[in-house]
Structure formats: structure tokens, C-alpha cells
Amino acid sequence: MTIVTLTAAGAVDATYRVASVRPGAFTRASSYEREMSGKGVNVSAGLALAGVPTAAVVVIGADDLDFAHRSPHAALLRPVTVPGATRVNTSIIDDAGATTKVNAPTLPVTAETWDAVVQATLAELDGADWLVVSGTVPVVGDGLADLSALLAGARDRGVRIAVDGSGAVLARVAAHPDGVRLIKPNADELAELTGRALRTLGDVVEAARSVIAGGIEAVYASLGADGVLVVTASFAVHASARAVRLANTAGAGDASLAGFLVGLGSGALDDADALVAAASAAASWGAHAVAQASTLLPSLDGMPEAVVTRAPDLATPLSEPASP
Numbered sequence: 001m002t003i004v005t006l007t008a009a010g011a012v013d014a015t016y017r018v019a020s021v022r023p024g025a026f027t028r029a030s031s032y033e034r035e036m037s038g039k040g041v042n043v044s045a046g047l048a049l050a051g052v053p054t055a056a057v058v059v060i061g062a063d064d065l066d067f068a069h070r071s072p073h074a075a076l077l078r079p080v081t082v083p084g085a086t087r088v089n090t091s092i093i094d095d096a097g098a099t100t101k102v103n104a105p106t107l108p109v110t111a112e113t114w115d116a117v118v119q120a121t122l123a124e125l126d127g128a129d130w131l132v133v134s135g136t137v138p139v140v141g142d143g144l145a146d147l148s149a150l151l152a153g154a155r156d157r158g159v160r161i162a163v164d165g166s167g168a169v170l171a172r173v174a175a176h177p178d179g180v181r182l183i184k185p186n187a188d189e190l191a192e193l194t195g196r197a198l199r200t201l202g203d204v205v206e207a208a209r210s211v212i213a214g215g216i217e218a219v220y221a222s223l224g225a226d227g228v229l230v231v232t233a234s235f236a237v238h239a240s241a242r243a244v245r246l247a248n249t250a251g252a253g254d255a256s257l258a259g260f261l262v263g264l265g266s267g268a269l270d271d272a273d274a275l276v277a278a279a280s281a282a283a284s285w286g287a288h289a290v291a292q293a294s295t296l297l298p299s300l301d302g303m304p305e306a307v308v309t310r311a312p313d314l315a316t317p318l319s320e321p322a323s324p
Contacts, residue, residue: 005040013037039134046258097246155179187322202314238312241287251295259285
């Protein structure tokens with residue numbers, strides 16, 4: 001199995017650790033680190049730990065190309081450079097384990113740059129099993145970058161497509177799947193996409209199936225403390241795992257997506273047993289990720305075991321409900 005990820009809005013992740021966060025007050029960090037990151041890069045880094053062949057196409061600023069080359073994950077990166085610096089996403093983690101996150105805005109790109117991104121991605125897809133489009137898709141001209149050539153190229157090569165995005169990206173894919181088989185919204189993103197309040201597992205299943213009716217094969221809903229819920233037209237499975245500690249929530253969703261794909265393997269999205277394995281791995285990887293200090297997983301050692309429920313009780317309330 002080979003998986004290609006696309007991060008059209010790469011980032012340098014800056015993580016500060018502080019005793020506490022007090023708005024308006026001076027705070028000195030006890031530690032600080034920088035990582036070449038971005039959602040798809042995080043997914044590829046996790047896949048590589050599991051021995052899955054992967055390549056991460058990522059748009060980064062030319063000013064940070066040397067930094068990218070020094071990354072421990074440099075061999076995975078397929079950079080497409082744009083002028084200037086890469087955006088910086090900042091996480092501030094206090095001693096209670098709470099993460100305050102500020103992401104820099106994604107800058108628009110030229111049509112020429114977007115075409116280079118598409119061509120660089122398609123060039124990696126020969127022999128690939130999955131294309132994972134992660135994070136923000138930039139604005140080109142007056143609107144969202146056109147995904148049509150990218151999705152068609154992947155579909156024509158027989159590559160399965162997953163999208164982990166939000167807002168306009170999810171809305172576009174839900175309206176015109178164009179071969180997208182899997183989406184991975186969190187509760188807030190699914191609520192926004194469907195215009196539904198999500199208060200129970202049943203609400204999540206109904207919202208997911210309203211999207212599936214439009215042509216998406218499966219919805220993997222990442223529910224934070226409520227675990228993960230994987231939904232198809234005829235099947236739903238819930239999984240959760242307990243983290244040994246809460247150190248950093250940044251990157252946990254990306255780790256869980258990597259785990260989902262590892263657990264699924266070559267299985268089909270309409271295979272209940274394959275989805276159980278995928279949901280179990282996703283929950284374990286996500287819980288493992290929040291116990292790590294870094295955004296990118298340093299190892300897979302100490303992975304917690306997941307509790308998996310086929311046909312979960314749909315009346316179960318969410319501890320973190322979401323509204324559109």
C-alpha cells in the first residue's frame with residue numbers, strides 16, 4: 001500500500017510550553033520548538049512510522065526550504081515552493097495540558113502555482129492506493145482552487161481519494177464528490193456542512209448519511225473526547241481509546257487518519273470488518289498522539305487499546321456537542 005498526501009497550505013508548527021496562559025499578560029515559555037508540518041505532512045509522518053510507503057506533496061515558502069531539508073521527515077517531502085516564508089501555526093500548551101492554537105491565514109496562490117501543485121501530486125500517484133487531500137485549499141483568483149483536474153487524475157489512475165478539510169473544501173466535495181470516497185470531518189465541521197445540530201451519536205450518523213446520499217462512500221467523524229464514528233450507508237462503528245495523559249492536541253486528528261488508513265489496509269470501505277479495524281486503529285492513534293509533546297508522532301510505542309462498538313447506541317449523548 002502506498003499513500004500520497006497533499007498539503008496545499010504547508011506550515012511551520014511553533015509550539016510554546018508555558019505554566020499558564022493569561023490574556024494580556026507577559027508569559028515566558030519554558031520550551032519552544034519548530035517543526036515542518038501541515039496536515040498531510042503529519043499524516044505521512046505517521047504512515048512512515050508504520051512502514052507504509054508515502055510521499056507528502058507540500059506547498060512551502062522558499063525562505064524555509066533549507067529548514068524543510070533539515071526536517072527528520074525530509075525524505076517524505078515533495079516541496080512545491082512559493083516566494084517568501086511559510087505560514088506559522090502556533091500552539092501554546094499550558095501545564096494543565098490545554099492547547100491554545102493560532103493558525104496563520106493561508107495566502108492565495110497563482111494559477112501557475114496551483115497547476116504546479118496538481119502536476120506534482122499526479123506525478124506521485126502512479127502505483128499509489130490513496131490520495132489524501134488535507135487541510136486548507138488556497139484561493140486562486142476569485143475563488144477556491146479548482147480541484148477537478150486533481151480528483152479526475154487520481155480517479156483515472158484508480159487511486160482512492162480521502163479529503164480532510166473544512167468549510168468551502170468540504171462543501172465543494174460533498175456537492176461534487178468527483179471520486180472522493182472518504183471524508184474526515186470533526187463534529188463542528190460536520191455540523192457546519194450539513195446544517196444539523198449534533199448532540200448524540202445518532203445525530204452524527206444521520207448527518208453523515210445525508211452526505212453519503214450525495215455520493216461519498218464513507219464518513220469518518222472525529223469526535224474528540226467522544227472517540228471516532230465511521231459511517232457508511234449501511235453500517236456504523238464507534239471506537240474510543242484512553243490517552244495516558246493530555247500533552248498536546250495539535251496533530252491528533254492527522255495521526256488518527258494515518259491510523260485509520262493503516263488499519264483499513266487494502267480493505268474496502270463497504271467491508272464491515274475492515275472498517276472495525278480502521279476505526280480501532282484511528283482511535284488508538286489519536287489517543288496516542290495527544291499524549292505526545294510534538295505535533296508529529298515520534299513513535300508508535302505505547303499505543304493504547306481501543307474499545308470498539310459495532311452498531312453503537314445512537315441515543316448516546318456527545319460530551320462535546322456541535323451546532324451549525
